[in-house]
Amino acid sequence: MTSSSANEPHPDVQEFLELYESLDTPEFSEITPREARRNFEAMRVTDEPDIELESVEDHTIDGPHGDLAVRSYDPGTEGEDRPLIVYFHGGGWVVGSIDTHDGVCRKLADDTGYPVVSVDYGLAPEHPFPEGLQDCYAALEWVAGETDDLNADPDRIVVGGDSAGGGLAAGLSLLARDRGGPNIAYQLLIYPSVGDAPATEAYEENKEGYFLTEDDMEWFRDHYFETEIDMRNIYAFPLFANDLSDLPPATIITAGFDPLRDVGAMYADRLEDAGVPVEYHNYDDMIHGFFSMISDPIDLDRAHEAHEAARADMEATLE
Template structure:
């Protein structure tokens, strides 16, 4: 079946996928099969249906080469498709980093006034795949639903640029945003950082770097199913390491490319969960997925932040899988999860934004 489908144009496969998700609930349940339950949790129908459809294709996260894996992710973006979120202007930028520049894209919702909050966003993809285009959808969604500008960062990828290149680029991008907030239309006192998976890892690392190095700090961190410690194999990796989108083999492949030196994998700029001191990090919203091999380390990081006195919301979506921010164009369950995070981001930033203070206390007519 997969070899036959591989000969069908991706646009046709994508249209068929969206047609399946538009079917009535009983039909979708019939296609997905009986509910899947594990570890006391039940997988959402939207997630189960996506996994069933993915099993019919040749799509996967990794390949024999980094180039092949990147091509697979681009193909997946075509498959997911969906309408582009409107009401957002974009402009491409180049951000200075050590030995050159990296690409970035600024998302600006229509009618958003100057001096509004800004989210610096780091895409997922195991530090090896992904980029500005693969995460265009979630950046647009967060911009419109959180009412913020979003600066999406195209950090350098492994294995061409192994650790700590991505971490260095992520921190440089935040520093650029803080130093150039006005030219970005943003409030320098209301800059957040966020990301998914490997991007969630970079988000936490940027916050830790900002505290350690002094100078500007993010005021909020938004983490979707972050990688926080590749040095320890936790229970969720054994429970969900096969058949739930991100696999055990994928995780090994990614970290081997990003940090081939095994002894360096306890460095807090990778294993941020192992940092000696997390005090002073910004408030956090951490969303994990119940059927995700990264679940336990993301939850453990939330617990450590709380123990360090950092305000944190730990939100485990019991019925979801890794990667749900990339599935916004499909089932409503994915959108519900990202909408909740957008609300948390909007609230956290509104409390810090000078523009919001003016709006709140402007005399009413």
């Protein structure tokens, strides 16, 4: 897949980067995970949602490491056999929550007409690899058993996520295939963390100055992985897997000015080579995180374009 960046970021992105720089937010490496979570929540959580849906409900389910919170979004569309999206938020496995990605999940539900279930998987370092992935698997099993109550089709379950959440969705698809677990019909992987990003050209080109930095990524990895061996695990980074056949069709979205750009493109190539249908979209003037920039104060037209592309891809396969 063609993976490249524009000559410079989109003017709206440059405006965001200038605003972000002016906030003088501490680097992740300068603070504790708990402080980082508070800062991330303060930046991302709004009091009033932009999109109202038929229903939004919080649930507590049994997870492998205790209670696990999930949030279901129902857009109110008709039918008892709708596709359903299980969504895993980004945040480097260390920050982020169902609250920080509430707007993204509302928009996915509203745009597609599918119910969405967002998963508050355990964060590192309290829950290092593979605990977050185990939580995601438990949530997938719960969703598969609750499709009647969710008015969804058990044969049309989509797993999706952004950044670390995209990596979790990809790893979950691989794990469900290998375990003979619940059927996954589609993967929505948004600038996913699926491989050894530091070994790529995109990492070298974009490791400073474009929101997600080299120091950030090292900080995330150091908290999530307890050993070097874990960092070679195929369920942590599916790009290391020898066999990617028989995985669900996928949409992969990347950004030109993102250190994760090339691993996303490489994963699209690997899936295609394995006979998996793939739709790949590279937004060459965007940065990491842009898919969530869909409301004031940062509302990007290109982010809405990416949502529309994801909707169209899923609809073409699932309906």
